[in-house]
Each structure stands twice: as C-alpha cells, then as structure tokens.
Amino acid sequence: xxxxxxxxxxxxxxxxxxxxxxxxxxxxxxxxxxxxxxxxxxxxxxxxxxxxxxxxxxxxxxxxxxxxxxxxxxxxxxxxxxxxxxxxxxxxxxxxxxxxxxxxxxxxxxxxxxxxxxxxxxxxxxxxxxxxxxxxxxxxxxxxxxxxxxxxxxxxxxxxxxxxxxxxxxxxxxxxxxxxxxxxxxxxxxxxxxxxxxxxxxxxxxxxxxxxxxxxxxxxxxxxxxxxxxxxxxxxxxxxxxxxxxxxxxxxxxxxxxxxxxxxxxxxxxxxxxxxxxxxxxxxxxxxxxxxxxxxxxxxxxxxxxxxxxxxxxxxxxxxxxxxxxxxxxxxxxxxxxxxxxxxxxxxxxxxxxxxxxxxxxxxxxxxxxxxxxxxxxxxxxxxxxxxxxxxxxxxxxxxxxxxxxxxxxxxxxxxxxxxxxxxxxxxxxxxxxxxxxxxxxxxxxxxxxxxxxxxxxxxxxxxxxxxxxxxxxxxxxx
Amino acid sequence: xxxxxxxxxxxxxxxxxxxxxxxxxxxxxxxxxxxxxxxxxxxxxxxxxxxxxxxxxxxxxxxxxxxxxxxxxxxxxxxxxxxxxxxxxxxxxxxxxxxxxxxxxxxxxxxxxxxxxxxxxxxxxxxxxxxxxxxxxxxxxxxxxxxxxxxxxxxxxxxxxxxxxxxxxxxxxxxxxxxxxxxxxxxxxxxxxxxxxxxxxxxxxxxxxxxxxxxxxxxxxxxxxxxxxxxxxxxxxxxxxxxxxxxxxxxxxxxxxxxxxxxxxxxxxxxxxxxxxxxxxxxxxxxxxxxxxxxxxxxxxxxxxxxxxxxxxxx
Numbered sequence: 001x002x003x004x005x006x007x008x009x010x011x012x013x014x015x016x017x018x019x020x021x022x023x024x025x026x027x028x029x030x031x032x033x034x035x036x037x038x039x040x041x042x043x044x045x046x047x048x049x050x051x052x053x054x055x056x057x058x059x060x061x062x063x064x065x066x067x068x069x070x071x072x073x074x075x076x077x078x079x080x081x082x083x084x085x086x087x088x089x090x091x092x093x094x095x096x097x098x099x100x101x102x103x104x105x106x107x108x109x110x111x112x113x114x115x116x117x118x119x120x121x122x123x124x125x126x127x128x129x130x131x132x133x134x135x136x137x138x139x140x141x142x143x144x145x146x147x148x149x150x151x152x153x154x155x156x157x158x159x160x161x162x163x164x165x166x167x168x169x170x171x172x173x174x175x176x177x178x179x180x181x182x183x184x185x186x187x188x189x190x191x192x193x194x195x196x197x198x199x200x201x202x203x204x205x206x207x208x209x210x211x212x213x214x215x216x217x218x219x220x221x222x223x224x225x226x227x228x229x230x231x232x233x234x235x236x237x238x239x240x241x242x243x244x245x246x247x248x249x250x251x252x253x254x255x256x257x258x259x260x261x262x263x264x265x266x267x268x269x270x271x272x273x274x275x276x277x278x279x280x281x282x283x284x285x286x287x288x289x290x291x292x293x294x295x296x297x298x299x300x301x302x303x304x305x306x307x308x309x310x311x312x313x314x315x316x317x318x319x320x321x322x323x324x325x326x327x328x329x330x331x332x333x334x335x336x337x338x339x340x341x342x343x344x345x346x347x348x349x350x351x352x353x354x355x356x357x358x359x360x361x362x363x364x365x366x367x368x369x370x371x372x373x374x375x376x377x378x379x380x381x382x383x384x385x386x387x388x389x390x391x392x393x394x395x396x397x398x399x400x401x402x403x404x405x406x407x408x409x410x411x412x413x414x415x416x417x418x419x420x421x422x423x424x425x426x427x428x429x430x431x432x433x434x435x436x437x438x439x440x441x442x443x444x445x446x447x448x449x450x451x452x453x454x455x456x457x458x459x460x461x462x463x464x465x466x467x468x469x470x471x472x473x474x475x476x477x478x479x
Numbered sequence: 480x481x482x483x484x485x486x487x488x489x490x491x492x493x494x495x496x497x498x499x500x501x502x503x504x505x506x507x508x509x510x511x512x513x514x515x516x517x518x519x520x521x522x523x524x525x526x527x528x529x530x531x532x533x534x535x536x537x538x539x540x541x542x543x544x545x546x547x548x549x550x551x552x553x554x555x556x557x558x559x560x561x562x563x564x565x566x567x568x569x570x571x572x573x574x575x576x577x578x579x580x581x582x583x584x585x586x587x588x589x590x591x592x593x594x595x596x597x598x599x600x601x602x603x604x605x606x607x608x609x610x611x612x613x614x615x616x617x618x619x620x621x622x623x624x625x626x627x628x629x630x631x632x633x634x635x636x637x638x639x640x641x642x643x644x645x646x647x648x649x650x651x652x653x654x655x656x657x658x659x660x661x662x663x664x665x666x667x668x669x670x671x672x673x674x675x676x677x678x679x680x681x682x683x684x685x686x687x688x689x690x691x692x693x694x695x696x697x698x699x700x701x702x703x704x705x706x707x708x709x710x711x712x713x714x715x716x717x718x719x720x721x722x723x724x725x726x727x728x729x730x731x732x733x734x735x736x737x738x739x740x741x742x743x744x745x746x747x748x749x750x751x752x753x754x755x756x757x758x759x760x761x762x763x764x765x766x767x768x769x770x771x772x773x774x775x776x777x778x779x780x781x782x783x784x785x786x787x788x789x790x791x792x793x794x
Binding site: 270275 | 501503506507519521523714
C-alpha cells in the first residue's frame with residue numbers, strides 16, 4: 001500500500017439549507033416571487049431555489065435602507081456602530097464552520113480554502129472596520145466626514161462571503177446602509193449572513209440583501225434612491241455600470257478583471273517561487289481577479305522552474321471540494337467552464353503548448369485540470385484575456401526591463417508578483433509595475449489593512465485599509 | 480573519491496557548488512510546511528502511516544545515565560514494540576552512544592532482532608568539539624563494536640565561519656572509515672545553523688561528501704526537527720536525486736513526540752521528496768517518547784477508545 005490519503009470529508013450536517021429562499025429586507029426574510037435553482041458545481045445537485053428580485057423588491061430594499069439610514073444608522077455614534085460590527089464579526093467566527101461548509105457546497109471551492117482563507121478573512125474585515133467606526137475623523141478626509149447614504153453593492157461568485165465582507169463592513173463602519181446583491185450562482189452564504197445580522201440585532205434595514213441575476217443588478221445600479229455603487233466583477237460589466245452612473249449623483253468604486261504578471265528573476269528562491277506560482281494561479285481554481293495568470297520567467301532559469309512546476313502540479317489534489325485534503329475544487333459554473341475551454345482552445349490554435357496535471361477528474365460537475373501553456377507570447381489571446389480559471393500562460397524574458405515591459409503591456413493592472421532574493425531588484429521592479437497590488441516573494445496574500453484595487457481597466461478606487469474606507473465617506477462640503 | 484562529479488575536493492570547487500544553490504525564502508518555506516500540516520490523514524491511511532512511522536523510528540537513548548540495563552530494555556522494545564501484538568513492525572534501529580553499541584548489538588541478536596540496526600552517535604557528539612583524531616577514534620570504536628549506522632555531527636563552528644571545506648573533509652574521512660560497514664548519517668544541528676539557507680547549504684555539502692542520510696539535530700538543542708527545516712532537507716534530497724540519480728535519506732530528530740507530528744513528517748516526505756522516500760531505508764525519525772504514542776494511537780484505531788497508558792510499556 002502507498003500513502004494515498006483516505007477520503008477525509010468535512011461533514012455537511014452543520015448546515016441546513018432551505019428548499020427555497022426569499023430576500024432580506026428591513027430585517028426580515030420576505031418571500032420572493034420568481035425563483036431559480038442554485039447548484040453545487042461539484043455534483044450538479046440542486047441545493048436550493050433562489051429568489052429573483054424585480055423592481056418591487058429592489059424598491060422595497062432601497063426604501064428600507066433609506067429609512068434605516070435616516071432614522072437610525074446615521075444618527076448612531078460611531079462607537080455604537082462599532083459595537084454592532086464587532087458583534088457581527090464574533091458571530092461569523094462562532095459560525096465559521098457553517099459558513100465554510102455552505103460556501104464550499106455552493107461555490108465548489110475546497111473546504112481547506114473556505115475554512116482557512118475566506119471565512120477568517122471575512123470576519124477579520126468586520127473586526128478591522130469595527131475599529132474604524134469611531135475614528136472616522138482620522139481617515140484622512142478632514143475632521144468632518146459624512147457617509148454617502150445608501151450603498152448599492154454587487155458582488156461576484158468567486159469569494160461570495162469575503163466579497164460581501166469587503167463591501168458591507170466598510171460601508172457600515174462609515175455610517176452607510178446597504179442593499180447588497182450576491183452573484184446568482186452563489187447566494188447562500190449572503191443569506192446566512194442575513195441570519196447573522198438578525199442574530200446581532202442589527203437595526204432593521206441597515207443591511208438588505210436581494211438576490212437575482214444581472215437584471216437585479218441593473219435595477220440597483222440605476223435606482224435613483226441609491227447614493228453609491230460598489231461593484232466587483234468583470235471589466236465588461238464594470239464599463240456598463242460606469243456609463244450608467246456617469247450622468248448621476250452616484251459615487252462609484254469598481255473592482256474588475258486582471259491579467260497579472262508573476263515575474264520570476266533568476267536569483268529567486270526557486271522552490272518558494274514555484275509554490276508562489278501554484279498559489280498565484282491555482283488558488284480558488286484560478287477564479288481570482290488578481291490571479292497570477294501570466295508567468296514571466298527569466299530565460300536562464302526557465303527550464304528548471306518549469307520542470308519543478310510540473311512535478312509540483314502533478315501533486316495538486318483535484319477533486320471533491322468537501323474533502324479536507326483537496327487543493328483544487330470545481331469550476332463554479334457550466335458557463336465558466338465553457339469560457340475556459342474556449343479560451344484554452346484558442347491557446348492551442350495559436351500554437352502555444354498545453355500541459356495539464358495528470359489528475360483524474362470527477363465525472364459529474366464542472367472540472368478543469370490545472371493547466372499551463374508554454375511558448376506563449378504577448379500576441380496570444382491567452383496572454384491578453386482573463387481566463388478566470390486554473391490556466392497559466394508562460395512567457396519568458398531576457399532582461400529586467402523586458403520583464404517589466406511585458407508585465408505592463410496589458411489593459412489591466414490589478415496585481416503583480418516579483419520573485420528575487422535581491423532587495424534592490426524588488427524595489428526597482430515594484431516601482432515600475434503598473435498594478436494596484438504588487439507582491440514580493442509571495443502571491444495572493446490579503447489583509448483587511450491593505451488597500452486592494454486596480455490601475456487602468458482593473459477598476460476605480462480601493463477596498464481595504466484607510467483607502468478603502470474613504471470610498472464610503474465624503475468630506476463635508478464635497479456633497 | 481568522485482563526489483558525484485559535483486566537486487573535485489578543492490575549496491574553490493566546493494564554494495562554486497554551494498554558491499550556485501538558490502536561496503530559501505523563509506516565509507514561503509514556513510507557509511508551505513504549515514499548509515502541508517493541514518492534511519487530514521484518516522482511517523486506512525492513518526493505520527498505514529502509524530505502522531510505517533513505527534518502522535522508521537530510530538529508538539534513542541542518549542543520556543549520561545544510560546546503563547546496560549536501560550539499553551537492553553530499549554532493545555527489547557525496539558524488536559517488539561508491543562509484546563501483545565506481534566503484527567507491529569520492529570523499529571528501524573536503536574540509537575546509542577558508542578560505548579553502548581556492543582551491548583545493544585549483542586542483546587538485539589540474542590532476542591531475534593538481527594534486522595534492527597544499531598546507530599552510534601559519533602565525532603564528539605553532540606558538540607563536535609574535538610580533534611579529528613578523537614573523532615576518528617570515536618567512530619572506529621563504534622564500528623568495531625558492531626555499529627551498522629554512524630550518526631556523526633558536523634563542526635558547526637567551522638560551518639558558521641565559512642570553513643566549508645573543513646566540514647566537507649571531515650565528512651569525507653568519516654565516510655571512508657565507514658566504508659561498506661555502516662551507513663553514514665550526518666547531523667547538522669539545524670537549531671545552531673539557524674537559517675534555511677544554511678540548512679540547504681549543509682544538505683548539499685554533506686550529500687556531495689558522501690552522506691547516506693542527512694539528519695536535522697542531536698536532540699540536545701532546540702529548535703530541532705521543525706517542519707520547514709525538514710521540508711528544506713527533503714527538497715535538497717529530491718533535487719540531489721535529479722542531479723545524481725542517487726537517493727539520500729533524511730532523518731528528523733528531536734521534538735517529534737506524538738503521532739500527529741510523525742504523520743505530518745510523512746506527509747512532508749510524500750509531497751516533497753515523493754513516495755519513493757517512504758521507506759525506513761530513506762526516512763527515519765529519531766525519537767524516544769514517540770513510539771509509545773504511536774502504539775497508543777494504533778490501539779485506539781483497533782479498539783475505538785484510548786487505553787490507559789498502563790497498557791504500553793515504559794521502556
């Protein structure tokens with residue numbers, strides 16, 4: 001016998017999923033009118049039915065948010081708001097397993113990641129912003145700041161609960177109330193969060209959650225009763241939102257796509273760089289806007305790095321996301337799998353060489369083996385377009401300047417990585433890279449204190465840290 | 480000596496060889512080891528891992544207070560870890576000071592333990608602070624007494640002051656002395672080398688000089704066999720294999736006291752060097768208290784509850 005890890009499945013007994021959900025408006029769950037199924041992408045099992053909010057529901061949510069803003073939340077002292085946020089954070093920690101299991105069932109990401117990354121970071125965002133609530137005059141916008149009012153927030157399916165936390169925590173800390181719409185394929189943890197709001201006795205209407213698809217999102221974006229829009233998702237939709245809000249009074253922050261360069265210099269710590277490459281692109285099945293999807297390798301170490309990368313990739317454990325030993329889970333939806341398949345076919349057609357990790361994929365559900373393309377150039381579609389899957393494009397360079405030029409040669413600018421044991425080279429490279437987040441000798445590390453956001457078509461504004469908080473505040477006199 | 484064609488025995492060639500090694504990023508190595516520590520090993524895998532770990536134990540007593548009686552008791556335990564369950568494998572070896580080697584060998588042979596090795600710590604263990612003549616005599620004594628494995632310490636003073644060639648030459652001399660008679664394990668005392676860069680450098684140095692095994696620690700200095708240190712050493716043997724097609728063994732020692740820790744070590748081996756290293760001829764765990772915890776966990780898997788510690792022998 002060899003050391004094949006026996007299945008170590010996390011129990012799903014800790015969650016109870018209702019057959020049908022409504023919306024969370026004014027502190028109460030209200031029935032929806034139309035519903036659509038939400039599935040477990042690892043098994044295609046229908047988990048529940050999610051309500052599709054139309055105009056009436058969005059109107060009701062905005063009205064509830066406005067009422068809560070005017071009568072309660074904007075009048076409450078920062079210290080009191082902070083207490084509610086601390087309470088929410090603590091309850092999230094107490095119910096961490098429930099959140100992790102539900103996230104994995106609904107999203108397809110491995111339980112190890114939802115347990116060790118998504119849920120603890122989501123709670124950390126509430127803790128961090130709870131601390132800000134009574135210190136807003138030190139946020140750098142002058143001693144007299146005001147919230148915007150009602151924030152409309154639209155979040156993606158790749159980190160459902162974490163993106164909720166990135167949006168809701170700073171909004172509430174700053175004194176705004178919110179209407180949030182989770183992604184249509186991953187609404188369940190947002191609805192569990194609604195329960196947490198009730199448990200924390202958050203005043204009715206401070207957080208409203210309406211579920212639905214793009215049509216619901218459009219109703220939020222175009223609603224005249226909303227003062228600020230925060231969106232995380234594709235650049236395509238981001239542009240539609242930017243156009244929609246341009247002629248209005250609404251403030252807007254957008255966190256959009258990326259095609260991040262992960263640059264490995266020849267003097268890098270190679271084994272850790274290989275780990276960084278794996279973590280950069282295969283974390284969360286590559287469904288990460290800041291994924292290190294373009295590996296830019298110095299030619300002098302390219303063969304060595306690729307050999308080590310392939311043998312490391314052969315050890316990636318792909319499969320049941322509920323197994324505690326799974327590294328890469330299921331692709332979130334059939335649509336996304338089709339998109340990944342289409343773009344990788346373009347890679348083949350344009351002459352790049354495909355190599356996939358030799359792993360057995362389950363027969364049911366949506367799966368894509370961790371894959372790399374070598375021989376990629378800037379002219380390939382797979383070097384330019386966001387694949388949003390476990391697919392890495394490998395390019396090479398000869399001089400440091402060439403690495404930077406290639407890294408910056410993209411309409412995106414969300415993140416980048418630099419690997420070198422030479423401090424001066426790291427400092428030089430990070431100054432040249434046109435990306436909102438640059439990691440040195442690590443990748444995909446997140447912290448609520450650290451602002452996150454993009455250059456160019458990767459977005460407007462920042463989330464996290466003082467910079468992120470300021471997006472939910474305005475200086476008096478700037479109304 | 481050919482040193483695998485990697486160095487020619489001169490200071491300059493050794494420097495070139497060691498300088499060409501990539502660095503180790505401490506944060507990254509710590510993170511990788513921590514991630515692997517989250518692997519959940521259950522049911523049949525756990526059972527396999529416990530038995531494999533038992534067969535890899537170098538059951539150790541290295542005390543000033545060691546006596547013939549103590550060493551004989553250790554040998555009995557090494558051959559039959561649980562006298563009531565003979566399906567349990569013997570450990571890999573017993574590890575003692577050189578004056579106890581003859582006692583251990585004789586006693587093991589007399590109780591049917593021919594297959595259990597005797598490892599002798601050597602070269603002025605644990606500090607390594609003695610003349611080369613003394614170190615050679617120390618090793619010679621152990622070999623003459625029947626040691627099948629020599630666990631030598633390196634001169635950390637020489638290593639830390641950059642006299643790599645001195646460290647290299649000592650290993651070469653001891654290896655020559657061991658010849659075909661005994662396997663050579665080279666102990667770095669990673670707690671004194673401190674940085675992972677040093678651990679990698681020492682690993683490649685020792686492997687080129689002829690080590691059959693590289694070993695973390697003496698057990699007398701903390702920290703000892705931390706997961707990231709073992710990770711770096713496993714990466715080194717993996718890379719050395721791809722350079723030379725020779726598999727060098729790894730022995731963590733010190734601080735591995737329970738089944739959970741031992742299984743974490745096996746996971747590190749499995750996912751770093753690879754499953755080829757999951758054999759007592761390429762991976763050993765230097766320990767004393769560990770064995771009883773492995774036995775307790777094994778009983779728990781059979782019976783479904785934790786037995787009283789009174790059911791495992793204290794030798």
